[in-house]
Structure formats: C-alpha cells, structure tokens
Amino acid sequence: MRIADATTFESTLDFAKEQDRLDPLSRFRGKFHLPTDASGKPLIYFCGNSLGLQPKQTEAYIQQELNDWANLGVEGHVDATNPWMPYHESLSAQMAKIVGAKSHEVVIMNTLTVNLHLMMVSFYRPTKKRYKIIVETDAFPSDKYAVRSQIKHHGFDPDAGLIEWKPRPGEQLCRLEDLEALMQTHGKEIALVMVGNTNYYSGQYYPIDQITTLGHEHGAKVGIDLAHGVGNIQPNLHENGPDFAVWCTYKYLNSGPGSLGGCFVHERHANNKDINRFTGWWGHNKQTRFNMRHEFDPIPGAEGWQLSNPPILSMAAIKASLAIFEEAGMDNLREKSIKLTGFLEFLIDSLKDDRISIITPRNPELRGCQLSITVREATKDFHQKLTDAGIISDWREPDVIRVAPTPLYNTFEEVFEFVTRLKRILN
Numbered sequence: 046m047r048i049a050d051a052t053t054f055e056s057t058l059d060f061a062k063e064q065d066r067l068d069p070l071s072r073f074r075g076k077f078h079l080p081t082d083a084s085g086k087p088l089i090y091f092c093g094n095s096l097g098l099q100p101k102q103t104e105a106y107i108q109q110e111l112n113d114w115a116n117l118g119v120e121g122h123v124d125a126t127n128p129w130m131p132y133h134e135s136l137s138a139q140m141a142k143i144v145g146a147k148s149h150e151v152v153i154m155n156t157l158t159v160n161l162h163l164m165m166v167s168f169y170r171p172t173k174k175r176y177k178i179i180v181e182t183d184a185f186p187s188d189k190y191a192v193r194s195q196i197k198h199h200g201f202d203p204d205a206g207l208i209e210w211k212p213r214p215g216e217q218l219c220r221l222e223d224l225e226a227l228m229q230t231h232g233k234e235i236a237l238v239m240v241g242n243t244n245y246y247s248g249q250y251y252p253i254d255q256i257t258t259l260g261h262e263h264g265a266k267v268g269i270d271l272a273h274g275v276g277n278i279q280p281n282l283h284e285n286g287p288d289f290a291v292w293c294t295y296k297y298l299n300s301g302p303g304s305l306g307g308c309f310v311h312e313r314h315a316n317n318k319d320i321n322r323f324t325g326w327w328g329h330n331k332q333t334r335f336n337m338r339h340e341f342d343p344i345p346g347a348e349g350w351q352l353s354n355p356p357i358l359s360m361a362a363i364k365a366s367l368a369i370f371e372e373a374g375m376d377n378l379r380e381k382s383i384k385l386t387g388f389l390e391f392l393i394d395s396l397k398d399d400r401i402s403i404i405t406p407r408n409p410e411l412r413g414c415q416l417s418i419t420v421r422e423a424t425k426d427f428h429q430k431l432t433d434a435g436i437i438s439d440w441r442e443p444d445v446i447r448v449a450p451t452p453l454y455n456t457f458e459e460v461f462e463f464v465t466r467l468k469r470i471l472n
C-alpha cells in the first residue's frame with residue numbers, strides 16, 4: 046500500500062493505521078505530552094487551533110533559562126548559554142521561514158491584540174475622506190474590538206467606519222468578488238483592509254496575494270491576522286506583500302498558554318523612520334540603547350516596533366517549539382495536513398448523514414487543517430457527548446463544531462476513531 050491521496054482513501058481502520066505507518070512525520074507525535082483520560086489513555090486532541098500541546102522538550106528549554114538566571118543573575122543578559130539580550134534574534138530566522146518572510150521582517154513580541162494595536166498605530170492613518178476599515182464578518186471578537194477602538198480613538202464613528210465583508214445570504218463563506226465589489230464602492234474611503242487567515246470560525250483561507258493587490262490598488266493598507274494561519278498554512282508574507290501581519294504562538298505553534306505573539310512588517314517599511322509608531326527602548330538602535338540620552342532611533346525592520354525587553358521564559362517555550370518546526374519542515378507538515386484533513390472530510394462524507402455538513406471550503410488550498418462542521422439541531426449537549434467520548438474539539442454557537450487534526454501530533458487512526466465515535470453519537 047502506498048501513501049494515499051484523496052482519490053484512494055478507504056474507510057477502514059486498517060487503512061488509517063497503514064497511513065500512520067507510512068507517515069514520514071509520525072515520530073513527531075512522540076515529542077508531545079498527550080492529555081489523557083482518567084484511565085491514562087490519550088484523548089483525541091483536535092484543539093490545536095485553540096491551544097497547541099506541550100512539546101516534551103519545552104521543560105528543558107525553560108529550565109536552561111531558570112538555571113542561568115539562578116547562576117548568573119543580571120550577567121545572564123550577556124553570559125547566559127543563550128544570552129538574553131539578543132535572545133529574540135535567534136528565533137526570528139526560524140519564525141520567518143514559517144510565515145515566508147525575511148528575518149528582519151519578523152519579530153516576536155507582546156501578544157496578538159497588542160501587536161494589532163501597534164500595527165494600526167503605524168498603518169491605520171485615517172483622514173476625513175479615508176478612515177474606514179474592512180474586516181471579514183466573523184472576525185475574532187478581539188480583532189473587532191481592537192479595530193473599533195482604533196476608529197474611535199481617531200475621532201470617527203466605529204459604526205460608520207467598520208465595513209464587514211460578509212457571506213451572501215444563505216452562504217457560509219466570504220467570496221473574493223464581494224470584497225472586490227466593496228472596494229469598488231468604498232475604495233476611496235478605505236484606509237485599511239484587515240482580515241484573518243484562516244478564519245477562526247469557518248476555517249476559510251483568504252488569498253493573501255489577491256487581497257493585498259486589491260487593497261493596494263485602491264490606496265489602502267493591508268494587514269493579516271494569522272492567529273489560525275501560522276504553523277497551519279504557508280502565508281508567504283514577503284512575496285504576497287501585506288503591509289503587516291500579527292499572530293499568536295499558543296495555537297498551532299505550541300508555545301504555551303498566553304505565550305508571546307509574532308509580528309511582520311513588510312520590508313518596504315523597514316527603513317522608514319518617519320512612520321508614526323508607539324515606541325519603547327527595545328525598539329531603539331542597539332548600539333546606543335543603553336546610552337539613554339539619545340533621541341529615539343528605530344532599529345530597521347520589525348524589531349523597531351519592540352517596546353520592552355521580552356519575557357525570556359516565554360521565549361524559551363517558543364524556541365523549543367520552533368526547533369520542532371525546523372526539524373519537521375513547514376512544507377512537509379502542510380503536505381501531511383492536506384491528507385489528514387482530506388481523510389477526515391472523506392470519512393465524514395462517507396457517513397452520508399444529511400444532518401451533518403462541512404462549512405469549510407472543499408478545496409484544500411482554501412483551508413488549513415481545520416474543518417468546521419455543523420450538526421443540524423445539535424445543541425451544546427451534543428458537543429458534551431463528544432467530550433465524554435474522549436474527543437477534545439471546540440464548540441461555537443449556534444451549532445458549529447471545529448475539529449483541527451494537526452500534522453505534528455495527530456494520526457490517521459485518531460481521525461478514523463473520531464468519525465467512528467461521531468457516528469455512534471449521531472445514532
């Protein structure tokens with residue numbers, strides 16, 4: 046038997062097990078702590094889109110910094126095994142590969158919503174004529190709060206200033222041609238196009254290249270929220286060209302609850318010292334940072350947006366996780382992900398149960414690993430039954446179950462098991 050593609054899937058446990066045996070990434074599962082049920086059996090964890098699992102090596106990475114702190118005190122900034130002062134620099138290159146950027150376009154700092162605000166301070170510069178922001182309708186609430194507050198901060202009415210890119214009545218997904226139509230109608234008033242990728246609710250991937258071109262053609266800036274994209278799809282940020290992007294590292298990047306976020310500023314803005322920004326000492330020229338009487342002189346690139354010296358313990362968790370991504374390779378992960386999610390889709394379709402539908406796009410290129418499933422007339426109780434059956438998934442009102450088999454630690458057998466238990470509960 047060979048590694049299957051969508052045309053050769055089979056709906057049997059043996060087939061699933063064979064795929065796991067053939068999977069070149071199968072050894073990575075052993076690198077993670079898997080949550081278990083009361084009897085010690087691993088749960089089927091399909092919630093990597095919410096909080097990724099803990100790599101076993103994270104503890105040692107954090108312990109290293111605790112030891113250096115214990116033994117060196119303040120000297121650790123320079124003398125630690127991984128000196129703390131330039132600690133973030135060593136992560137930028139690996140993070141840059143994951144998002145398809147150049148190292149100097151990427152920095153790890155703050156958290157997602159904070160970075161979104163900092164980026165809007167720089168790239169949302171409204172005028173009386175051009176002050177509106179386009180977001181996709183099911184933008185994660187935090188993004189919408191942030192965007193509305195920025196509009197208000199500049200003295201405009203958020204109800205008038207926020208334009209939503211929505212699915213058509215009776216549809217679940219946003220169409221690019223509708224965004225084009227919005228830009229045709231409102232283009233001269235749009236200051237910023239700000240979309241998530243992939244959408245946290247539907248799992249839909251929006252084409253970053255086309256959205257960026259469209260925004261720029263109409264004179265708007267373009268920002269991308271990669272909370273659900275990073276470590277899941279390849280956003281190719283440099284080539285696709287948005288002005289900025291922000292993300293968190295605790296979802297697919299497995300860096301621990303509330304861990305630091307990432308930020309991308311496109312190279313075209315790297316050396317522009319005139320960009321309005323909120324500033325702090327960590328964004329200042331490294332040569333003169335400790336001579337604190339200098340005027341602010343931003344570091345070129347994304348690092349110039351840093352405010353504070355970063356929490357090293359959180360950075361250590363990110364370092365541990367990025368080492369795993371480096372070893373597995375984003376292209377390999379994506380290749381497995383397409384198969385794993387394709388297998389899930391195939392098995393759900395094979396149930397031929399008309400109460401179930403998948404709202405996520407059918408085209409693998411227009412989604413990441415997550416499938417958002419609606420179960421007609423299901424309530425939260427249905428989700429509880431899944432949980433009781435040892436499946437960790439995610440429920441969104443009114444009736445959506447989000448399942449995200451991740452290529453680093455989930456298996457074809459788990460996907461098969463999930464659908465078997467789902468079927469049992471439906472009956």
Ligand SMILES: *Cc1c(COP(=O)(O)O)cnc(C)c1O
Nearest residue numbers: 156157158185187241245272293
């Ligand atoms: C998870 C997520 C967030 C979370 O923001 P934090 O600032 O990290 O708490 C924001 N936006 C989106 C789209 C998300 O998926």
